[in-house]
Amino acid sequence: MRYWTIAGFMGLSLLWGSEWILTASVPAEPHLRALAIRYGLSAVLLLPWAIRRRMWRRPLRTVGNALIVGTGILCLPQILIAVSAEHLSPAITLAAVGAVPVLLAISGRLTITTAVCGLGGVLFLAANGLSIAMRQVPWLLFPLAAAAVLAWALAAAEKHLPAISMVEAMFGQFAISALLLSIVSPLLEHEAVTWSATAGLGFVVDSAFMTVCGYLLFYWLLGKSGAGRVSMLQWAQPLVATAESVVLVHIRPDWSAVAGAILVVLAIVWAFSDWEDRGVILEITQT
Secondary structure, three states: OHHHHHHHHHHHHHHHHOHHHHHHOOOOOOHHHHHHHHHHHHHHHHHHHHHHOOHHHOOHHHHHHHHHHHHHHHHHHHHHHHHHOOOOOHHHHHHHHOOHHHHHHHOOOOOHHHHHHHHHHHHHHOHHHOOOOHHHHHHHHHHHHHHHHHHHHHHHHHHHHHHOOHHHHHHHHHHHHHHHHHHHHHHHOOOOOOOOHHHHHHHHHHHHHHHHHHHHHHHHHHHHHHHHHHOOHHHHHHHHHHHHHHHHOOOOOOHHHHHHHHHHHHHHHHHHHOOOOOOOOOOOOOO
């Protein structure tokens, strides 16, 4: 089972790390509004299964816990990052959110050495964009808060999500996140969605593969390997994006990118080689 989990982690890293290829081929859209559309379409795709599972018969507390955890994973971190997006470079935000495994390491879900090694790798990968002025420092609190919320949500998912099937949890999480993002987006974003056949197809592909399939695999990994190892996706995604940009765009990596890639790979290998079967099992067919 360990090797299936490692293969799943690598597959999800490749899937989500390659998202920039799809977004580069379609018109740029306001981020929160695009997420709201994707989550809404994903909820529609999962609706038949949620009805079949008779989600409305679940205890209200169970559904409420799943929705709260879902907003902490899907929605609130994105909103916090969007608040500071105009004031911080993407590299700084990437480095701040890369601290999620470090926060989980403090709670014992990863070794501190592994967490520091992986975060160091992300810092090297993003080294060229890490300059920050004093006036920008207060805005750094928002991506750090996003990292804290995400770390809390991943840890809470281990406790609350086994009481409900993945499909039911994901349907409710996508629906509530789409609603919240559609409310917040007009407050933070002033661009309109550019509708076209290409944009529509991009939303459908994103919803079916990146979101529905991606989060099914994400929650399966969470149940099998625990929040600590799943949080390392925050390191693996920029690693995949950097590697693909080198191969496809023919960008020559500098020494910091090479050093960062080595540290991230070492941290991930280290974490999966130090295996302990203490993951929480999320049952797809739980009744």
